[in-house]
Amino acid sequence: TLLLSLYQGKFRVAVQHVDLAFLLPLGVGIITAVLFFTHVIPLPALLRTHPALVYGLFFGLLIASIGLLLRNLGHIGLRDGGWILFGAMAGFWLANTIPMNTPDAAWFIFLSGALAICAMILPGISGAFVLLILNKYAYLLDAIGKLDFSVIVPFMLGAIVGLLLFSRFLVWLLRRFYRQTFLVLTGMLAGSLWVIWPFQEYTYQNIGDKSHLIGSMPSWPREFDGTVMAVFGLIVIGAATVIALDVFAKRPRSF
Template sequence: MEWKNLYRGLIMGAADVVPGVSGGTIALLLGIYDRLITSINKVFSKEWKQQLGFLIPLGIGMVAAIFLLANGIKWLFNHYPRPTQFAFIGLIIGVMPLLLKKSDAKVNFKWQHLLLLLISAVVAAGLSLLQGDEAFIIAEIDLITYVFLFFSGFIASAAMILPGISGSLILLLVGAYGTVIHAVTELQLDILVVVALGIGLGVITMSKIVSYCLKQYPLMTYAVIIGLVIGSIYVVFPGWPIDGIDTIFSSLAFLLGLAFAYVLGRVEYQES
């Protein structure tokens, strides 16, 4: 078991709780994105034991983060919303140098790659224009609700695999976010199991698509990924600070997120 993935899973899980921030973006920062996609694809192959050694600690960390950090992150958003969002913006921007280096965009990208990048950025940013209600919780749970929550988990987890698209944001847009977060805090196991099944199927499906695209169209895939990450900055951006104190705290939070991304990226990519 690669137990180091516990802390990686904690960071990815914490990011997935935040609408607008993608666990896939954090996986890029941690230098494990390609291996994550490969491991998920090989779970049903002869090498499944080796993949589980990588995925199980990562999954434990993500689940632990969702249960342990959901309330803490919610508290930060309620009491210090702007600095918290600026910290995540710093984290997202900190991924960009790694992406540009990995794709060697300055040398390899042509006009078609730049066009794909622009379209992806606009699509990701456009998600912020859609409305969702975080407080909405489904009161009556029946068969139709379970089917809805299953497919909500499927769609959201498919989005989680893509850097720059937040699974939590997708849950928010389809109207399932409040119900899922409430189920986490109240330990409503029936809802959590149904959503988890949808998430599992969605992760497997999207990982196969991403794996194919990375192998067949690597530069175009990286152009799309970079565009999605850029567009996600607009989704998280809370507006400019309103006064001096807010400016100081937001600036410090942004620099902290940027520094964390830089240090983490340096450590992880040197070790990989």
């Protein structure tokens, strides 16, 4: 197996167990996106200064992803609805279980890397979305932009371990329970939507001389100013981007 070959130092044998045609473009895409969103568009800073705008874009991306997953599933029967409901309840529970302030310890960064890469290879789910739920998206992008290897190394190790351990399980799952897997994933995405709804009422608690964020609740904007209109515009842009990429991916290649 791959892990055994790596442990024994048989790197050539290990490479034969890896789909480089998939992993290399994936890796290049991840690195390009990270560089773009840390040096061209400073996303970590925008999440701190304009969180509603950033979350609006992600909300649009997620809404469109859910729609595409449902469309690809075709007719949704009563039993299918049960699987979606199960996924929605699981997603809602997970989103409520994770605290607003997650630890910055190496073990949690490792876990974040493993979960993010697992989400990335799942159909319809984004690794960035998982990091947003874990409240580590801006933190990790900021660390990568500053080349903080005390954060980058445990995250990368977690991603490698997660990829090696989860990929085989995913293949097995999709071969045996393809439709059920997609239904549950769709439900989980829908159930956790409220976490990234761009308009939130935040609850703070004073500890010592500092104010700490301890919770949030989705809300509706009280007045439609320029910022609110910009958020809704970004929701539309996010959804349109996903739909456009789906259309482009299905176009016949001329080569």
